[in-house]
Amino acid sequence: MEATLFYILAAVLLIGILLAITARQVVRSIVYLVTSFFALALMFYLLGAPLIAAFEVIIYAGAIMVLFLFVIMMLELESPEKLPHPHLKNWLPALLLAGAVVGSLVVLLCSRLQAVPPGFIEIPVRQFAFALFKQYGVAVEVVSMQLLFALVGALYLGRRR
Amino acid sequence: MTWTATDIALMLGKIVLLYAIILTGAAYLVLAERRILGFLQDRIGPNRVGPFGLLQPLADVIKMLTKEDMIPKAADRLLFSMAPAMAAIPAILTFAIIPVGAPLQLFGRQVNLQVADLNVGVLFFMALSSVAVYGIALGGWASNSKYALLGSIRGLSQLISYELSMGLSLVPVVMLAKSLSLADIVNAQADMPFIVYQPVAFVIFLVSILAECRRIPFDLPEAEGELVAGFHTEYSGMRFGLFFVGEYINIISLSSLASLFFLGGWRGPLLPPIVWFFIKVGLFSFLFIWVRGTLPRLRYDQLMHLGWKFLTPLALLNILVTGWWLALR
Numbered sequence: 001m002e003a004t005l006f007y008i009l010a011a012v013l014l015i016g017i018l019l020a021i022t023a024r025q026v027v028r029s030i031v032y033l034v035t036s037f038f039a040l041a042l043m044f045y046l047l048g049a050p051l052i053a054a055f056e057v058i059i060y061a062g063a064i065m066v067l068f069l070f071v072i073m074m075l076e077l078e079s080p081e082k083l084p085h086p087h088l089k090n091w092l093p094a095l096l097l098a099g100a101v102v103g104s105l106v107v108l109l110c111s112r113l114q115a116v117p118p119g120f121i122e123i124p125v126r127q128f129a130f131a132l133f134k135q136y137g138v139a140v141e142v143v144s145m146q147l148l149f150a151l152v153g154a155l156y157l158g159r160r161r
Numbered sequence: 162m163t164w165t166a167t168d169i170a171l172m173l174g175k176i177v178l179l180y181a182i183i184l185t186g187a188a189y190l191v192l193a194e195r196r197i198l199g200f201l202q203d204r205i206g207p208n209r210v211g212p213f214g215l216l217q218p219l220a221d222v223i224k225m226l227t228k229e230d231m232i233p234k235a236a237d238r239l240l241f242s243m244a245p246a247m248a249a250i251p252a253i254l255t256f257a258i259i260p261v262g263a264p265l266q267l268f269g270r271q272v273n274l275q276v277a278d279l280n281v282g283v284l285f286f287m288a289l290s291s292v293a294v295y296g297i298a299l300g301g302w303a304s305n306s307k308y309a310l311l312g313s314i315r316g317l318s319q320l321i322s323y324e325l326s327m328g329l330s331l332v333p334v335v336m337l338a339k340s341l342s343l344a345d346i347v348n349a350q351a352d353m354p355f356i357v358y359q360p361v362a363f364v365i366f367l368v369s370i371l372a373e374c375r376r377i378p379f380d381l382p383e384a385e386g387e388l389v390a391g392f393h394t395e396y397s398g399m400r401f402g403l404f405f406v407g408e409y410i411n412i413i414s415l416s417s418l419a420s421l422f423f424l425g426g427w428r429g430p431l432l433p434p435i436v437w438f439f440i441k442v443g444l445f446s447f448l449f450i451w452v453r454g455t456l457p458r459l460r461y462d463q464l465m466h467l468g469w470k471f472l473t474p475l476a477l478l479n480i481l482v483t484g485w486w487l488a489l490r
Contacts, residue, residue: 027302028240034295054284062291063321066298070317073302073310125280125341 002046009046013039026072030065037061048122167270175276179256187409188218194409194450201454225402233304233395240303245400248296249407251289255414258282260344262427262435274427274435275344282343283335286418287328290373293411294320297375297382300404301392312391315461316382319372322468323379327369329476330362333483334422347426354425361479363423365472367448370415372468374408377453381461416445 016036023029041056132140192207192214199206208214232241260275279285294317301313335341337358338349349355356363372379383391393404420426420441429437459467 025237027299031240031299050279050281051284054281054288057288058284058291062288062294066291066294066317066321069298070314073298073314
Protein backbone atom coordinates (compact mmCIF):
# COMPACT_ATOMS: atom_id res chain seq x y z
CA MET A 1 0.00 0.00 0.00
CA GLU A 2 2.66 2.50 1.10
CA ALA A 3 5.02 1.38 -1.66
CA THR A 4 2.35 1.88 -4.35
CA LEU A 5 1.56 5.33 -3.00
CA PHE A 6 5.25 6.14 -2.87
CA TYR A 7 5.80 5.26 -6.53
CA ILE A 8 2.75 7.24 -7.64
CA LEU A 9 3.97 10.25 -5.64
CA ALA A 10 7.51 9.87 -6.93
CA ALA A 11 6.22 9.86 -10.50
CA VAL A 12 4.10 12.97 -9.87
CA LEU A 13 7.07 14.67 -8.22
CA LEU A 14 9.50 13.97 -11.03
CA ILE A 15 7.07 14.80 -13.83
CA GLY A 16 6.06 17.98 -12.01
CA ILE A 17 9.66 19.13 -11.66
CA LEU A 18 10.51 18.24 -15.27
CA LEU A 19 7.52 20.21 -16.51
CA ALA A 20 8.43 23.09 -14.19
CA ILE A 21 11.86 23.31 -15.79
CA THR A 22 10.69 22.97 -19.37
CA ALA A 23 7.53 25.11 -19.27
CA ARG A 24 7.82 28.29 -21.31
CA GLN A 25 5.26 30.21 -19.29
CA VAL A 26 6.70 31.06 -15.84
CA VAL A 27 3.29 31.01 -14.15
CA ARG A 28 2.72 27.49 -15.41
CA SER A 29 6.05 26.32 -14.10
CA ILE A 30 5.03 27.67 -10.69
CA VAL A 31 1.89 25.55 -10.85
CA TYR A 32 3.93 22.46 -11.76
CA LEU A 33 6.40 23.14 -8.97
CA VAL A 34 3.57 23.53 -6.44
CA THR A 35 2.14 20.19 -7.62
CA SER A 36 5.48 18.55 -6.94
CA PHE A 37 5.59 20.19 -3.49
CA PHE A 38 2.29 18.53 -2.73
CA ALA A 39 3.67 15.15 -3.74
CA LEU A 40 6.72 15.80 -1.57
CA ALA A 41 4.51 16.76 1.39
CA LEU A 42 2.58 13.50 1.04
CA MET A 43 5.88 11.61 0.95
CA PHE A 44 6.88 13.23 4.24
CA TYR A 45 3.52 12.16 5.61
CA LEU A 46 4.15 8.58 4.49
CA LEU A 47 7.52 8.73 6.26
CA GLY A 48 5.74 9.51 9.52
CA ALA A 49 6.42 13.23 9.63
CA PRO A 50 3.02 14.95 9.34
CA LEU A 51 4.41 18.17 10.81
CA ILE A 52 7.02 18.50 8.07
CA ALA A 53 4.35 17.65 5.50
CA ALA A 54 2.18 20.50 6.77
CA PHE A 55 5.10 22.92 6.85
CA GLU A 56 6.10 21.92 3.33
CA VAL A 57 2.69 23.01 2.06
CA ILE A 58 2.31 26.07 4.31
CA ILE A 59 5.79 27.50 3.76
CA TYR A 60 6.85 26.37 0.30
CA ALA A 61 3.56 26.06 -1.59
CA GLY A 62 1.59 28.59 0.43
CA ALA A 63 4.11 31.34 1.15
CA ILE A 64 7.23 31.25 -0.99
CA MET A 65 5.64 30.24 -4.29
CA VAL A 66 2.76 32.65 -3.73
CA LEU A 67 5.28 35.49 -3.37
CA PHE A 68 7.00 34.33 -6.58
CA LEU A 69 3.63 34.28 -8.31
CA PHE A 70 2.84 37.74 -6.98
CA VAL A 71 6.01 39.21 -8.41
CA ILE A 72 5.68 37.40 -11.75
CA MET A 73 2.06 38.47 -12.15
CA MET A 74 3.08 42.08 -11.62
CA LEU A 75 6.01 41.98 -14.02
CA GLU A 76 5.15 39.76 -16.90
CA LEU A 77 1.97 40.13 -18.89
CA GLU A 78 3.05 39.40 -22.44
CA SER A 79 3.52 35.98 -23.93
CA PRO A 80 6.96 34.53 -23.21
CA GLU A 81 9.78 35.57 -25.47
CA LYS A 82 11.48 32.93 -27.58
CA LEU A 83 15.12 32.58 -26.63
CA PRO A 84 17.70 31.46 -29.18
CA HIS A 85 19.09 27.99 -28.70
CA PRO A 86 22.08 28.17 -26.30
CA HIS A 87 25.59 27.71 -27.68
CA LEU A 88 27.45 24.44 -27.22
CA LYS A 89 30.09 26.05 -24.99
CA ASN A 90 27.34 27.38 -22.72
CA TRP A 91 26.19 23.81 -22.20
CA LEU A 92 29.52 22.72 -20.75
CA PRO A 93 29.20 24.02 -17.14
CA ALA A 94 25.65 22.67 -16.89
CA LEU A 95 26.74 19.27 -18.18
CA LEU A 96 29.71 19.24 -15.77
CA LEU A 97 27.49 20.03 -12.81
CA ALA A 98 24.85 17.50 -13.85
CA GLY A 99 27.59 14.88 -14.34
CA ALA A 100 28.91 15.52 -10.82
CA VAL A 101 25.42 15.21 -9.30
CA VAL A 102 24.55 12.03 -11.21
CA GLY A 103 27.99 10.53 -10.46
CA SER A 104 27.72 11.12 -6.72
CA LEU A 105 24.16 9.74 -6.75
CA VAL A 106 25.37 6.55 -8.45
CA VAL A 107 28.22 6.19 -5.95
CA LEU A 108 25.82 6.70 -3.03
CA LEU A 109 23.30 4.22 -4.40
CA CYS A 110 25.96 1.59 -5.04
CA SER A 111 27.57 1.94 -1.61
CA ARG A 112 24.31 1.29 0.24
CA LEU A 113 22.33 -1.50 -1.33
CA GLN A 114 20.09 -2.13 1.66
CA ALA A 115 16.87 -0.18 1.85
CA VAL A 116 16.03 1.68 5.01
CA PRO A 117 13.91 -0.65 7.17
CA PRO A 118 10.25 0.40 7.38
CA GLY A 119 9.05 0.32 11.02
CA PHE A 120 9.75 3.99 11.75
CA ILE A 121 7.68 5.70 14.40
CA GLU A 122 5.72 8.88 13.95
CA ILE A 123 7.29 11.71 15.94
CA PRO A 124 4.65 13.61 17.93
CA VAL A 125 4.44 17.38 17.63
CA ARG A 126 5.34 17.82 21.32
CA GLN A 127 8.66 16.01 20.94
CA PHE A 128 9.49 17.98 17.81
CA ALA A 129 8.75 21.24 19.59
CA PHE A 130 10.93 20.30 22.56
CA ALA A 131 13.82 19.44 20.27
CA LEU A 132 13.40 22.68 18.33
CA PHE A 133 12.99 25.14 21.19
CA LYS A 134 14.80 23.47 24.11
CA GLN A 135 17.52 21.20 22.76
CA TYR A 136 18.50 23.33 19.77
CA GLY A 137 16.95 26.55 21.03
CA VAL A 138 20.09 28.67 20.68
CA ALA A 139 20.72 27.49 17.12
CA VAL A 140 17.13 28.26 16.12
CA GLU A 141 17.42 31.73 17.63
CA VAL A 142 20.68 32.38 15.79
CA VAL A 143 19.14 31.32 12.47
CA SER A 144 16.09 33.49 13.03
CA MET A 145 18.31 36.46 13.92
CA GLN A 146 20.13 35.93 10.64
CA LEU A 147 16.83 35.98 8.77
CA LEU A 148 15.99 39.20 10.58
CA PHE A 149 19.32 40.73 9.50
CA ALA A 150 18.55 39.83 5.91
CA LEU A 151 15.11 41.38 6.23
CA VAL A 152 16.43 44.62 7.71
CA GLY A 153 19.14 44.69 5.04
CA ALA A 154 16.58 44.28 2.26
CA LEU A 155 14.46 47.02 3.80
CA TYR A 156 17.50 49.33 3.95
CA LEU A 157 18.48 48.66 0.35
CA GLY A 158 14.96 48.96 -0.97
CA ARG A 159 13.90 52.09 0.89
CA ARG A 160 12.88 55.20 -1.00
CA ARG A 161 15.61 57.77 -1.26
CA MET B 162 -3.54 -0.24 11.36
CA THR B 163 -5.16 -2.68 8.98
CA TRP B 164 -8.34 -1.73 7.25
CA THR B 165 -11.29 -4.10 7.30
CA ALA B 166 -14.18 -3.93 4.86
CA THR B 167 -16.36 -2.28 7.51
CA ASP B 168 -13.78 0.43 8.10
CA ILE B 169 -13.58 1.24 4.42
CA ALA B 170 -17.37 1.21 4.07
CA LEU B 171 -17.71 3.51 7.08
CA MET B 172 -15.09 5.89 5.71
CA LEU B 173 -16.76 5.96 2.28
CA GLY B 174 -20.13 6.52 3.94
CA LYS B 175 -18.76 9.44 5.93
CA ILE B 176 -17.20 11.04 2.86
CA VAL B 177 -20.33 10.66 0.72
CA LEU B 178 -22.57 11.97 3.50
CA LEU B 179 -20.24 14.91 4.11
CA TYR B 180 -20.22 15.80 0.40
CA ALA B 181 -24.01 15.70 0.30
CA ILE B 182 -24.30 17.89 3.40
CA ILE B 183 -21.72 20.43 2.21
CA LEU B 184 -23.16 20.83 -1.27
CA THR B 185 -26.78 21.05 -0.08
CA GLY B 186 -25.67 23.38 2.69
CA ALA B 187 -23.84 25.65 0.27
CA ALA B 188 -26.80 25.70 -2.14
CA TYR B 189 -29.24 26.64 0.61
CA LEU B 190 -26.82 29.16 2.10
CA VAL B 191 -27.03 31.00 -1.22
CA LEU B 192 -30.82 30.98 -0.97
CA ALA B 193 -30.68 32.02 2.69
CA GLU B 194 -28.38 34.86 1.82
CA ARG B 195 -30.67 36.12 -0.92
CA ARG B 196 -33.72 35.90 1.33
CA ILE B 197 -32.03 37.51 4.35
CA LEU B 198 -30.49 40.27 2.24
CA GLY B 199 -33.94 40.86 0.80
CA PHE B 200 -35.35 41.15 4.31
CA LEU B 201 -32.54 43.48 5.42
CA GLN B 202 -33.03 45.69 2.38
CA ASP B 203 -36.82 45.77 2.79
CA ARG B 204 -37.72 43.70 -0.28
CA ILE B 205 -38.98 40.14 -0.74
CA GLY B 206 -36.14 38.18 -2.33
CA PRO B 207 -36.56 35.05 -4.49
CA ASN B 208 -39.86 33.36 -3.53
CA ARG B 209 -41.25 32.09 -6.84
CA VAL B 210 -39.65 28.68 -7.40
CA GLY B 211 -41.34 26.19 -5.10
CA PRO B 212 -42.76 26.98 -1.65
CA PHE B 213 -40.92 30.01 -0.13
CA GLY B 214 -38.49 29.79 -3.05
CA LEU B 215 -37.04 26.53 -1.69
CA LEU B 216 -36.37 25.12 -5.17
CA GLN B 217 -34.44 28.23 -6.23
CA PRO B 218 -30.98 26.55 -5.82
CA LEU B 219 -32.05 23.84 -8.27
CA ALA B 220 -33.17 26.46 -10.78
CA ASP B 221 -29.85 28.27 -10.32
CA VAL B 222 -27.86 25.11 -11.01
CA ILE B 223 -29.84 24.41 -14.17
CA LYS B 224 -29.26 27.99 -15.28
CA MET B 225 -25.51 27.74 -14.63
CA LEU B 226 -25.18 24.43 -16.46
CA THR B 227 -27.09 25.53 -19.54
CA LYS B 228 -25.28 28.85 -19.96
CA GLU B 229 -22.67 29.24 -22.65
CA ASP B 230 -19.21 28.42 -21.37
CA MET B 231 -16.89 31.11 -22.69
CA ILE B 232 -13.12 31.09 -22.74
CA PRO B 233 -11.48 34.34 -23.87
CA LYS B 234 -9.28 33.97 -26.94
CA ALA B 235 -6.21 35.43 -25.23
CA ALA B 236 -6.64 33.32 -22.09
CA ASP B 237 -4.27 30.59 -20.93
CA ARG B 238 -6.74 27.73 -21.51
CA LEU B 239 -5.22 25.19 -19.14
CA LEU B 240 -4.95 27.47 -16.13
CA PHE B 241 -8.23 29.21 -16.97
CA SER B 242 -10.13 25.94 -16.72
CA MET B 243 -8.21 24.70 -13.67
CA ALA B 244 -8.55 27.84 -11.53
CA PRO B 245 -12.20 27.41 -10.40
CA ALA B 246 -11.42 23.90 -9.16
CA MET B 247 -8.33 25.20 -7.37
CA ALA B 248 -10.56 27.66 -5.56
CA ALA B 249 -13.22 25.12 -4.57
CA ILE B 250 -11.12 22.06 -3.66
CA PRO B 251 -9.27 23.49 -0.60
CA ALA B 252 -12.59 24.67 0.83
CA ILE B 253 -14.09 21.17 0.47
CA LEU B 254 -10.95 19.43 1.77
CA THR B 255 -11.06 21.44 5.00
CA PHE B 256 -14.10 19.40 6.04
CA ALA B 257 -11.94 16.29 6.30
CA ILE B 258 -10.69 17.40 9.71
CA ILE B 259 -13.88 18.89 11.16
CA PRO B 260 -15.55 16.84 13.91
CA VAL B 261 -19.30 17.41 13.55
CA GLY B 262 -20.41 15.53 16.65
CA ALA B 263 -19.51 13.30 19.58
CA PRO B 264 -18.15 9.83 18.70
CA LEU B 265 -20.98 7.35 18.07
CA GLN B 266 -21.35 3.63 18.75
CA LEU B 267 -22.13 1.98 15.41
CA PHE B 268 -21.86 -1.73 14.47
CA GLY B 269 -20.19 -2.39 17.83
CA ARG B 270 -17.34 0.03 17.32
CA GLN B 271 -16.58 3.65 18.05
CA VAL B 272 -17.10 5.90 15.06
CA ASN B 273 -15.68 9.42 15.10
CA LEU B 274 -17.88 11.89 13.29
CA GLN B 275 -14.80 13.21 11.55
CA VAL B 276 -13.20 11.89 8.38
CA ALA B 277 -9.63 12.14 9.67
CA ASP B 278 -8.37 13.16 13.10
CA LEU B 279 -4.96 14.47 12.05
CA ASN B 280 -2.61 15.31 14.90
CA VAL B 281 -1.62 18.40 12.93
CA GLY B 282 -5.22 19.42 12.20
CA VAL B 283 -4.78 23.15 12.75
CA LEU B 284 -1.75 23.19 10.46
CA PHE B 285 -3.68 21.20 7.83
CA PHE B 286 -6.31 23.94 7.86
CA MET B 287 -3.63 26.63 7.60
CA ALA B 288 -2.01 24.79 4.69
CA LEU B 289 -5.30 24.54 2.80
CA SER B 290 -6.19 28.16 3.38
CA SER B 291 -2.78 29.23 2.11
CA VAL B 292 -3.20 27.09 -1.00
CA ALA B 293 -6.67 28.52 -1.68
CA VAL B 294 -4.89 31.66 -2.89
CA TYR B 295 -3.90 29.94 -6.14
CA GLY B 296 -7.45 29.68 -7.48
CA ILE B 297 -7.95 33.43 -7.30
CA ALA B 298 -4.47 34.36 -8.46
CA LEU B 299 -4.42 32.01 -11.45
CA GLY B 300 -8.04 32.65 -12.39
CA GLY B 301 -7.35 36.34 -12.72
CA TRP B 302 -4.00 35.93 -14.41
CA ALA B 303 -5.18 33.33 -16.93
CA SER B 304 -8.13 35.48 -18.03
CA ASN B 305 -5.63 37.94 -19.52
CA SER B 306 -7.83 40.89 -18.71
CA LYS B 307 -6.91 44.06 -16.81
CA TYR B 308 -9.82 43.94 -14.40
CA ALA B 309 -9.26 40.28 -13.61
CA LEU B 310 -5.52 40.76 -13.08
CA LEU B 311 -6.05 43.73 -10.76
CA GLY B 312 -8.65 41.75 -8.85
CA SER B 313 -6.42 38.76 -8.43
CA ILE B 314 -3.42 40.85 -7.33
CA ARG B 315 -5.63 42.47 -4.73
CA GLY B 316 -6.96 39.08 -3.69
CA LEU B 317 -3.45 37.66 -3.37
CA SER B 318 -2.16 40.42 -1.14
CA GLN B 319 -5.33 40.46 0.95
CA LEU B 320 -5.31 36.72 1.54
CA ILE B 321 -1.59 36.64 2.40
CA SER B 322 -2.03 39.50 4.87
CA TYR B 323 -5.03 38.11 6.68
CA GLU B 324 -3.72 34.56 6.75
CA LEU B 325 -1.04 35.87 9.07
CA SER B 326 -3.42 37.37 11.61
CA MET B 327 -5.69 34.32 11.34
CA GLY B 328 -2.81 31.94 12.06
CA LEU B 329 -1.53 34.06 14.93
CA SER B 330 -4.99 34.29 16.48
CA LEU B 331 -5.14 30.49 16.61
CA VAL B 332 -1.85 30.15 18.52
CA PRO B 333 -3.43 30.94 21.93
CA VAL B 334 -6.12 28.33 21.23
CA VAL B 335 -3.44 25.73 20.56
CA MET B 336 -1.58 26.86 23.69
CA LEU B 337 -4.69 26.38 25.82
CA ALA B 338 -5.64 23.04 24.28
CA LYS B 339 -2.00 21.83 24.24
CA SER B 340 -2.70 20.05 20.95
CA LEU B 341 -3.01 20.73 17.22
CA SER B 342 -5.71 18.10 16.73
CA LEU B 343 -9.24 19.46 16.34
CA ALA B 344 -10.78 16.63 18.37
CA ASP B 345 -8.46 17.50 21.27
CA ILE B 346 -9.27 21.19 20.95
CA VAL B 347 -12.99 20.41 21.24
CA ASN B 348 -12.34 18.12 24.22
CA ALA B 349 -10.30 20.82 25.95
CA GLN B 350 -13.38 23.02 25.91
CA ALA B 351 -15.50 20.56 27.90
CA ASP B 352 -15.75 22.93 30.91
CA MET B 353 -15.61 26.32 29.27
CA PRO B 354 -15.51 27.40 25.61
CA PHE B 355 -12.31 29.24 24.69
CA ILE B 356 -14.19 32.42 23.78
CA VAL B 357 -14.31 33.14 27.54
CA TYR B 358 -10.53 33.02 27.88
CA GLN B 359 -9.70 34.38 24.44
CA PRO B 360 -12.18 37.09 23.42
CA VAL B 361 -9.46 39.07 21.63
CA ALA B 362 -8.31 36.06 19.62
CA PHE B 363 -11.95 35.37 18.74
CA VAL B 364 -12.48 38.86 17.35
CA ILE B 365 -9.21 38.73 15.38
CA PHE B 366 -10.14 35.32 13.97
CA LEU B 367 -13.63 36.51 13.04
CA VAL B 368 -12.36 39.58 11.17
CA SER B 369 -9.67 37.50 9.47
CA ILE B 370 -12.10 34.84 8.25
CA LEU B 371 -14.36 37.56 6.85
CA ALA B 372 -11.33 38.78 4.90
CA GLU B 373 -10.35 35.23 3.89
CA CYS B 374 -13.83 34.74 2.42
CA ARG B 375 -13.48 38.01 0.49
CA ARG B 376 -16.92 39.04 1.73
CA ILE B 377 -18.34 42.51 1.81
CA PRO B 378 -16.31 44.74 4.05
CA PHE B 379 -13.29 43.07 2.44
CA ASP B 380 -14.53 42.20 -1.06
CA LEU B 381 -11.92 44.31 -2.86
CA PRO B 382 -10.79 41.47 -5.17
CA GLU B 383 -14.20 41.63 -6.84
CA ALA B 384 -15.26 45.22 -6.06
CA GLU B 385 -17.92 45.61 -8.75
CA GLY B 386 -17.79 49.40 -8.68
CA GLU B 387 -14.18 49.49 -9.82
CA LEU B 388 -13.27 46.10 -11.27
CA VAL B 389 -16.50 44.80 -12.91
CA ALA B 390 -16.27 41.48 -11.05
CA GLY B 391 -12.58 41.27 -10.21
CA PHE B 392 -10.81 37.99 -10.71
CA HIS B 393 -13.86 36.18 -12.14
CA THR B 394 -14.83 38.85 -14.66
CA GLU B 395 -14.21 36.55 -17.65
CA TYR B 396 -15.85 33.46 -16.20
CA SER B 397 -19.30 32.27 -17.16
CA GLY B 398 -21.54 29.27 -16.75
CA MET B 399 -20.53 26.47 -14.43
CA ARG B 400 -16.93 27.68 -14.15
CA PHE B 401 -18.22 30.83 -12.52
CA GLY B 402 -20.59 28.59 -10.56
CA LEU B 403 -17.64 26.72 -9.10
CA PHE B 404 -16.04 29.95 -7.88
CA PHE B 405 -19.40 30.95 -6.45
CA VAL B 406 -20.10 27.64 -4.71
CA GLY B 407 -16.51 27.56 -3.47
CA GLU B 408 -17.06 30.87 -1.72
CA TYR B 409 -20.14 29.55 0.10
CA ILE B 410 -18.47 26.26 1.00
CA ASN B 411 -15.66 28.37 2.39
CA ILE B 412 -18.15 30.28 4.53
CA ILE B 413 -19.51 27.02 5.96
CA SER B 414 -16.06 25.57 6.62
CA LEU B 415 -14.75 28.73 8.27
CA SER B 416 -17.94 29.00 10.35
CA SER B 417 -17.44 25.42 11.50
CA LEU B 418 -13.83 26.15 12.41
CA ALA B 419 -14.77 29.31 14.30
CA SER B 420 -17.29 27.33 16.34
CA LEU B 421 -14.74 24.54 16.92
CA PHE B 422 -11.93 26.82 18.04
CA PHE B 423 -13.90 29.22 20.21
CA LEU B 424 -17.43 27.98 20.96
CA GLY B 425 -16.65 24.39 21.90
CA GLY B 426 -17.76 22.80 18.61
CA TRP B 427 -20.46 20.21 19.15
CA ARG B 428 -20.51 20.63 22.94
CA GLY B 429 -23.62 22.09 24.53
CA PRO B 430 -26.34 21.29 27.06
CA LEU B 431 -29.61 19.38 26.48
CA LEU B 432 -29.70 19.12 22.67
CA PRO B 433 -27.77 16.36 20.85
CA PRO B 434 -24.19 17.30 19.79
CA ILE B 435 -24.84 17.42 16.04
CA VAL B 436 -27.74 19.83 16.54
CA TRP B 437 -25.51 22.13 18.60
CA PHE B 438 -22.88 22.03 15.92
CA PHE B 439 -25.36 22.96 13.20
CA ILE B 440 -26.81 25.75 15.37
CA LYS B 441 -23.38 27.28 15.91
CA VAL B 442 -22.39 26.99 12.25
CA GLY B 443 -25.74 28.46 11.26
CA LEU B 444 -25.22 31.42 13.60
CA PHE B 445 -21.81 32.17 12.15
CA SER B 446 -23.11 31.86 8.59
CA PHE B 447 -25.95 34.22 9.48
CA LEU B 448 -23.36 36.65 10.85
CA PHE B 449 -21.53 36.56 7.51
CA ILE B 450 -24.77 37.46 5.68
CA TRP B 451 -25.73 40.09 8.26
CA VAL B 452 -22.34 41.78 7.93
CA ARG B 453 -22.75 41.80 4.16
CA GLY B 454 -26.10 43.52 4.47
CA THR B 455 -24.81 46.09 6.95
CA LEU B 456 -21.27 47.28 6.30
CA PRO B 457 -19.82 49.29 3.40
CA ARG B 458 -16.62 48.27 1.61
CA LEU B 459 -13.24 49.30 3.04
CA ARG B 460 -10.74 51.33 1.05
CA TYR B 461 -7.69 49.35 -0.01
CA ASP B 462 -5.21 51.15 2.27
CA GLN B 463 -7.63 50.77 5.19
CA LEU B 464 -7.76 47.04 4.53
CA MET B 465 -3.98 46.72 4.59
CA HIS B 466 -3.60 48.95 7.66
CA LEU B 467 -6.21 46.97 9.56
CA GLY B 468 -4.42 43.71 8.80
CA TRP B 469 -0.78 44.67 9.25
CA LYS B 470 -0.83 47.55 11.72
CA PHE B 471 -3.67 46.51 13.98
CA LEU B 472 -4.71 42.84 13.86
CA THR B 473 -1.26 41.25 13.51
CA PRO B 474 0.44 43.20 16.37
CA LEU B 475 -2.64 42.66 18.54
CA ALA B 476 -2.51 38.91 17.85
CA LEU B 477 1.20 38.83 18.76
CA LEU B 478 0.51 40.71 21.99
CA ASN B 479 -2.31 38.30 22.75
CA ILE B 480 0.08 35.35 22.33
CA LEU B 481 2.55 36.97 24.77
CA VAL B 482 -0.14 37.67 27.36
CA THR B 483 -1.53 34.14 27.04
CA GLY B 484 1.99 32.76 27.46
CA TRP B 485 2.55 34.79 30.64
CA TRP B 486 -0.85 33.77 31.98
CA LEU B 487 -0.16 30.08 31.32
CA ALA B 488 3.34 30.31 32.85
CA LEU B 489 2.33 32.23 35.98
CA ARG B 490 -0.94 30.41 36.69
